[in-house]
Amino acid sequence: MIPIKVDLIKKAKRPGYAMKPEYITIHQTGNTSKGANAEMHNRYVHNVAPNPSWHFTVDDKEAYQHLPLTENGWHAGDGTNGPGNRKSIAIEICVNRDGNLAKAEANAAWLAAKLIKEVGSLKPFPACMKQHYDWSGKNCPAQIRGRKDGWKNFLAAVEANLKTEAEITRPIGIYVDGKATAETGYLINNSTYVRAAYLIELTGGQVTGHGDYIDIVLPAKPGQAELEELRKKLKTAESDIAALQAALAAERQRIENAKRALG
Numbered sequence: 001m002i003p004i005k006v007d008l009i010k011k012a013k014r015p016g017y018a019m020k021p022e023y024i025t026i027h028q029t030g031n032t033s034k035g036a037n038a039e040m041h042n043r044y045v046h047n048v049a050p051n052p053s054w055h056f057t058v059d060d061k062e063a064y065q066h067l068p069l070t071e072n073g074w075h076a077g078d079g080t081n082g083p084g085n086r087k088s089i090a091i092e093i094c095v096n097r098d099g100n101l102a103k104a105e106a107n108a109a110w111l112a113a114k115l116i117k118e119v120g121s122l123k124p125f126p127a128c129m130k131q132h133y134d135w136s137g138k139n140c141p142a143q144i145r146g147r148k149d150g151w152k153n154f155l156a157a158v159e160a161n162l163k164t165e166a167e168i169t170r171p172i173g174i175y176v177d178g179k180a181t182a183e184t185g186y187l188i189n190n191s192t193y194v195r196a197a198y199l200i201e202l203t204g205g206q207v208t209g210h211g212d213y214i215d216i217v218l219p220a221k222p223g224q225a226e227l228e229e230l231r232k233k234l235k236t237a238e239s240d241i242a243a244l245q246a247a248l249a250a251e252r253q254r255i256e257n258a259k260r261a262l263g
Ligand SMILES: [Zn+2]
Pocket: 026, 027, 028, 075, 132, 138, 140, 141
């Protein structure tokens, strides 16, 4: 995440056609001079506009916005009515030799992902992503194009940012019996996460263990202990009855034997 400094070109100097952007066009400035960063290009585009002109310049630290997203720029080389010039948001990536190119490209991927999320008229990713080359055949963005799988990897970086952004993480309040508690939960990728120990202990159970696993002791169900006690008593009573029955049978047998002895 980098700051985006909005410093729009004066209205009179803009191309000024209304635009409903469908694409994002990626450029690299071609200027490897020391100091040819986003701030320098912001000054430059203010001087040279309306032609050329573009929407954003990104370096390894920040981005400048030079045009509103609802107006076109002249940057794609595909003519007055070309979709590059008339339907795309242009991002220039700085290649100044005193800057960190990899970081500047990563920042541009982040910015592209941010635009994809925020600008509803854009075609779905990756159909919305275009190189300057796609519009006019110019070798631009030159550094990305010059690397094996350069464009593929750039798109992967955009996609990674889209995924990260999709996993919205935010704190959520926790209420118990309608009352707010001091405990905080989290919404991560549309699932709710609450501390296990907090939740289990609320119900009378216990959570122990740290690191690789946790050990949860569930609360005893209400009435369970009493039921267990009754079962024990029933067992005792049953064995008492069995013992009495055996004693009775033995007594009967003894009486029977005595009768026979007398008879
Ligand atoms: Zn270009």
